[in-house]
Amino acid sequence: MFMQGFLDIFDIYLLEAVINGILLGGVLALLALGLNLIFGVIDVTWICYAELVMIGMYAMYFLVQYYGISYFVAAPLTILLVAVLGAALHYLVIAPLLTAPPINQLLATGGVLFVLQSFATVAFGIDFRNLGIRLPVLAFGDMNFSYARLLSFLAALVGMVAVYLFMTRTFTGTAIRAISQDRQIMALMGVDTKRIYLITSALGGALAGLAACLLVLQYDVHPFVGLSFGPITFLICVLGGLGNFIGGFIAAFVFAEIISLGGLFSDLEWGYVLAFAFFIVMMFIRPAGLLARRR
């Protein structure tokens, strides 16, 4: 009798954690998509990707809290701002280094990480800030889901479908995919690689901006907020195979489940540790990524 009741509660919590994991996976998949896009096309890893998201979250905070703009007007503005930041990052930092060793490009974005973090510290201080929007909690049976998470999940899905359509249905998108297959030939085919790189960077930035709009609903923003989901995004991309969109998508949900279920049994931080341990084990099993073809 007592045991039965215990199991019921346990199952409900377990199911709730599983569903929350799926909801978290949506946003993580969005982040991984942006990073994978940049890597797949330009062959560069933006270490500062999570910091772009942080800047986007601050933009949302100030637009909504300080200037009193509605959330749904502020969101496109933020996406636009981070897209411009992404293009600027490419133009100012990556473009001069395109012929340099790949490690140099990666480290230069590490410098940008420092710049963005300290810029936020100087400009906004180290206080934790939040939008102050309290979205209702959705009760479904005995389970509670945050409305914000559901909204983020759906918006992330819409964002990913939009990118998919852009990549497959437009000329520019086709050119982007072609460049990721062969860098040299496309230039000979009359495609302006510089322009494509800029567009890709802006698109990667826009995805970071969208993620920022969604994350700011759930988390407080502070200058170091990028550190709490940056490492996990990198692990997702490596596990999925850098530049592999579908691998990144699946890996995002796998990781989100581990974090969510790990957090069920202890703190959220231990969920991250569990995810990292899982990652190490996976490297032994599938070293070239989740979806690598066996040779």
Next chain:
Amino acid sequence: MMGQGRLAAWAIGLAALVALPFVYRDPYHLHILVLILIWSFAYTSWSMMGRFGLVSLGHGGFMGIGAYVTALLWNHLGLSPWIGIPISMVAAGILALIVGYPCFRFRITGHYFVLVTLALSGIVLQVITATRDYTGGSLGYTPNRAAGNKLLALQFDDKITWYLIALGVWLFGIVVWHWVDRSMARYALEAISEDEDAAAAAGVDVTAEKLKITLLSALMTALAGAIYCQYQMFITPDTVSGIAVSLQMVFAAIVGGLFVSLGPTVGAIITILLAETLRIGFGTKAVGWDNFVYGVLLVLFIIFLPKGILGSVLDRLKPQRKVPRAHEHEVVQKQEAVQIARPGT
């Protein structure tokens, strides 16, 4: 290899460094010197791997383990740092092997390796923050003051003792650097960084060679963390672990010059003096500004001076005898580094 004159120069330089605190006792300047020496050691430890193209951003994790394990063993178990430091180094070494082995065995190189190690230092930071009941979380942690024997607790109040300890540790780092530089492992690792498959075909055990240098580098970095903790008597996750510390190591090593033994030391001198100047210049408003300048300089350095300050200066000074091959290039740089470093030391 080392000529008589160069050996004499090193001896004179060292004698001057050892004698310095007995002649000049300004505590603030000594404090800065101690910090420079400890961080130089950490940066040198990083560059042991970094110079062979093994760019690790996980060293913040190793340093954090060195500092926290030593302090935790002292506070909770009363274990003297003389035992705690080796234990912490072993812990960091084991972690390095656990992460390094699959990376090297399965050819995870370049971007992948950087991202994996980056995640490692992020995770160590998360663990330190998560175990806040023991480590104090992001508020920081202080080793208990020793009631009895100061030597047993490795706690000293005077700066001169610490200066000499830091000098010894730093010298140890430089000696290990030269030891690796003259070993067969160096040639194996250079071959690996040029072309892994070719090196493997030529009979180099790629995984083993990479693991050895990674282990050595992680052990030294943990030692640096432990010494830093013992000196400062206060550590926070952000000052000894995490991505920022890892990037700081890479930055200093690159600014100074990756391929010369004193490069990381020059990098430490520049970065710490810069941070201190900014800190004093801006006062309490400097929070963040020093890192801002760090970041901008890092980007500029990578774009315009990828060989670092010392490396680039040496390139300019080098007489144009012949076009050296890759490895000879570095030997020339190294020899001249010693000559250049003399006036500074």
